[in-house]
Amino acid sequence: MNGLRAFEASARHLSFSIAAKELNVTPAAIGQQVRLLEEWLGIKLFNRSVAGSSRLTLTKQAIQALPEITRGFEHLSSGLSLLKKPTSNHLLTVTVSPAFAAKWLLMRIDSFQLQHPEFDLRLDTNTRTVDYFSEGIDIGVRYGKGNWAGLSTALLMTEKVFPVCSPDLIQQGLNKPEDIQHFPLLHDQSLPEDSGFPTWQGWLESHNIMGVNTERGLRINNSASVIQAAVSGQGIALGRSVLVKDDLDCGRLIRPFADSQSPVQLAYYVVWKPEHDNTEKVQAFRLWLQQQAKEIT
Template sequence: MKTHLNFTALRAIEAAARHQSFSGAAAELHVTPAAVGQLVRSLEDTLGVELFLRERSGSRRLTPTEAAERAMPDIRAGLDRLTRGLSRLQESAKGGLLTVTTSPAFASKWLLPRLERFQRACPETDVRLHTGLNLVDFEQDGIDVGVRYGRGQWPGLSADQLMEEEIFPVCSAGWLEANGPLNHPGQLAGHPLIHDLSVDSRTGFMTWSEWLHRADADSVDAMRGMQVNNSAAVLQAAVEGKGVALARSVMAREDIASGRLIRLFPSISVAATLAYYIVYRPECASLPKVMMFRQWLHSEVQESQEDQAGHVTSA
């Protein structure tokens, strides 16, 4: 014979077992202790099994029976899966909330200046931006999609390459006027270098030492200068004339276009070994809001590349 169980009653006995009291469970579930007690007794009657031992000492402390203790891990796992399933149903809506994760630097230098265009294209979708240097757990933190910088391999996530970039030195016009001219990377010797520590060099992130080696300037002391753990702050330090920064083309494009930064040695092109990727959980790939955001990101990159090519041609 099939037994039809009440979802609310299962939540009540799980909370009561965890708090070892009806009042603790009631506070968590936003109901009265009497309501929790009624749900528990109803489930006990339905199953024909006692779930809690009520102490007679007046402490009102509940002790789960042996049967309840054995069943509790499965009940908790089942409730967790039901909760995730309900969240997936809510995620299926075209609109609603889209939670995006990326680094603070990429957010400030690339994403935020463009995000208004996504909001205009998809007004029914509200964007919540989650920024941080540490990688987050997409499922645990409720993340829908993200942009990460790396080799394109992150456990449990699908990754679509968004864009590649170049690495080159930059400085402010004022700094160059005071310390130039600089016609070859070897002339950087004795000048302060600004180091970006936001990505671990062991992942393939290019350092000053590697860039100078590729540019045949091994004589330059690559360890001198300021160390910063945020790519946007690295560029800002260069804008303020603190020295020469090793810039990533995606991050520095607007600063160079506006004249806030000058690219040094433009004839030397060094491609980054890492790239930007759109990342998301495989099971969320077909969600309309995730699909729309991925398509929008690709269209923004394409438009940006076409615009940049047009400037080069006109020049």
């Protein structure tokens, strides 16, 4: 079954990488499952090397079989949905990134539950971009430019980026931007390089600071862990204003250069399915999020 699922997804996308993202596994795992299926069947399913193209192509047998296999999975999904316990109209499924959950949402969510005890909240934290339609998501918060096809969006919060560190680093001689070269850098790699999120290289250039080796330092693919590393005194991070606000307010972090900040093209958006525009639970959570955002800006 795993081999069939790997083949079906790869055949639809003509890509092991895209299939891997859909099935939440590695491209190597997809390739291995497809090879095992080919060995079991005794035939090839893909032509893997085509001159002038990096994409996969299907063999004649695979082209013939794919529609039936796809319909088979669709029938399985429909059958399973009939066996599932009917979901309650009071269940509210919210999706956010792990970092947004840890550094912003979880410390505020009690107030929503107190205001709306009639809703049962289910929080889905995911580093990947979830499919609202196939995964039963009611509403969520996404970080980006606000253009997600097929979904309704409303701006929640804008953001700025600036250096943050533990107060201990000030005692060690971090007094002006030029001192950065003497301290470890913490790199947030939770977003793709082409997302527009500021990097240390870009921040330093925009502030005319030369001579800092931006290749060094700890690289982490989770914004909350980057913040925690800064709190622990492991280096200087480019703090995202929304995520570091509470750590700044309580003194776990400080801004060593108070006037140094960069605007960001990305922002936080409330995102929901258009057919839920007038759904009570979605409206309630969206209004609550927007009220919370107003209180901290």
